[in-house]
Amino acid sequence: MLRLRLGPADLCRVRFTAGLHPVGTALLACQVLYDAETARMAPGPAAGAAAATGRARSAASVLRHLLPVRGRLPDFLTPLDGMESVAAGLEAIRAVPVQRVRAEVATAYAQLPATPLRRRFAEADGETMSLFGRALDTWHDAVLAPHWADLTDAHRHQVAEATGHLAAHGLDGLLNALHPAIRWEAPTLTVRTWWSATMSGTGHGLLLLPSPLAGPHPRVLVEPGRPVLVVYPAPMPRRVEASATDPLGRLLGATRAAVLRRLARPGRHTTTALGRAVGISVSSASEHAGALRAAGLVSSVRDGGAVLHRLTPLGTDLLGHDDVPPAGRA
DSSP: OEEEEOOHHHHTTEEEOSSOOHHHHHHHHHHHTTSHHHHHHSHHHHHHHHTOOHHHHHHHHHHHHHSOSSSOOOGGGSOSSOTTOHHHHHHHHHTSOHHHHHHHHHHHTTTSOOOHHHHHHHTTOHHHHHHHHHHHHHHIIIIIGGGHHHHHHHHHHHHHHHHHHHHHHHHHHHHHHSOTTEEEETTEEEEOOSSOEEEEOOSSOEEEEEETTSOSSOEEEOOTTSOEEEEEEOOOOHHHHGGGSOHHHHHHOHHHHHHHHHHTSSSOOBHHHHHHHHTOOHHHHHHHHHHHHHTTSEEEEEETTEEEEEEOHHHHHHHOTTTSOOTTOO
């Protein structure tokens, strides 16, 4: 049980994350998607994890060997920085001092049998850290990227509901409605999480992140000089769950279908924006847009240093009315 005493400076800065963190979400998902309860909350990614083959299955084996099967992950693996992409998140991890990596991995491995690969990871061996990064990138692209738009929609849905609750019931009501494992009795936030302590907030606020991939218990990250991060379980809404069985995904591939659907939404769809929205690299977004363009479903034009993509009439027809929002609705 974590008891976190929050001061006025923390309570004046309670806010939600702007989105899901690609690397942090992928690492939590790799640990929790094999849990039946979590699989029910995120059926699409769970099915993708179960069906992984080839490079994705090998990547999952590496990650599941290096990460604790349950419980608290080393804090440096879920950074606050690097939200833009998997590459940015991995760069934030690589920037962590070696001494911190060694200390946190050693603690995480306290109950695990030693293996050569785990020893090298605990020593922050450069080659092993690169193997970890490649495995994470491969696993994310195969398992999470096809569902990233749905996961993003789920996050927005939960934030919208929570902010509505804040408006109606105030901060006390919001904090007590986040999750059954989180209780607020001023000035203490009590969280039933994977570790126990009694500590004070950092004075830099409270950052809230609802996620269907948090696992069975909330996660808490406390770092000096940074806001306290609380990641708590939140189910995907029914309209998002429905995409777990997706005819368009079976036709085009789930990631390509997600790119096509993103182009049906209002906005300026550059290659970079597409990659960020769907949760894939810029090079992957360019590749998928090119394939859709070759099929006549997308048109692309250069605008300065960027390439803009939009649906063609054929692409709109393929999506159908359910996937194309009416004018004026985001």
